Amino acid sequence: MGSTAPAAFEARKTPVQARSGVTVDAIHEAAIQVLLSHGPDRLTTTRVATRAGVSVGTLYQYYPHKQALLYAVMERHLNRVVAAVERACGESLGKPIPAMVDAVIQSFVDAKMERADVSRALYAVAAEMNSISLIRHTGERARTALAAMLRTAPGARFERLEETVQMLYAAMAGTTRHVMENGARPEAVGMLRRELRMLAESYLLRSADGRGE
Amino acid sequence: MGSTAPAAFEARKTPVQARSGVTVDAIHEAAIQVLLSHGPDRLTTTRVATRAGVSVGTLYQYYPHKQALLYAVMERHLNRVVAAVERACGESLGKPIPAMVDAVIQSFVDAKMERADVSRALYAVAAEMNSISLIRHTGERARTALAAMLRTAPGARFERLEETVQMLYAAMAGTTRHVMENGARPEAVGMLRRELRMLAESYLLRSADGRGE
């Protein structure tokens, strides 16, 4: 985990005994809770530690500073989501576009929703991590997987695949974020699933010269 | 200005003489500069004041606290953008869907780009204003205008206009944000314009039962 994390954000020490593993998890979870209940600017290391049931000192044993903690939480979440997208893409190679869309949109939304609270909490953090490449890099991975998949769509010929994929991904991420930031109510999620599929499908079919099936 | 701003965020005093108007503008501009060069969490009132060429005291003469300043900057920008969308919608009543899309997407992207730096700087702030209704409220206005426009599209019958509009707006905002956060390079903006139009058009035509002409 975190093999590509910039030096400044690397974890301080790796859990050896079992209990410390539990502690790290508790800290992660606490960070999310605090993020949600107090907001990003009122997240203090002490608060996180208290919520996790440990002392601040313990927190600093695993993370060199506050930012590193947030980075780790973010990383864990993003990895989960891209992994889901990559899997869906891999399993849809060669299928017609509508099937691809079904698979990808579903797994994407599912991954986000499985820990909707985390997603929601992290959007706020993301802004302050702007300069960091983590997010950029993760998006890159997702787009690569999508492009690889679309290239195998039977009968489809994308004029500018790069751009199409970029747009597709931005639309996916953007609309999902929107729903999240408005509370992710079940009916809103249902509508997201339905409409996002429609949006993606109509856009892709239109972009694919050869009609995509 | 700011007639709907919550009491806690209201400006302290309204400029009377000309020079104070200049000062307020300078402070606004400085806030944006600092936001861009230092990031939201390193924006300090002193830094903003210095950059604006005034002293902190002056800043506090117009805004009761830091948040109020950021609120004001945000408000000004959002108003500009929604106004542009509302105008485009108003002028496109009764036109066929592709024409509507052309007008709206163009004015939206234009409005964002006219002060791309502001847009970019404010995304970061937005996260910390999550609880505030300003953003929600502005989105509402935009969606209302879009819905009113789409209702007049000849030959189109939208099954679930509410949802369609919500999705459309989320896609517009989401993709634009994406481009912004990646630096808004000219070619990226060009691609945004082109692809967003295509995406919106194909989605809307597909959503409109009656084909929308």
Add this chain to the structure above:
DNA sequence: AGGCCGGGTGAAGGAAGCTTCAGTTAAGGA
């Protein structure tokens, strides 16, 4: 000329947080 007032100044008080470190507690092997 005198004084009123919009506008401006910036040192200093005080709160809030991050991070450290000297010291304590608990595991697990010998």
Add this chain to the structure above:
DNA sequence: TCCTTAACTGAAGCTTCCTTCACCCGGCCT
């Protein structure tokens, strides 16, 4: 059982900022 070492503790130092307030400047009216 004893000892080494991982894990944990939390008060205190230090820094950073927000915000205030007592005071200054200069135009304009009488």
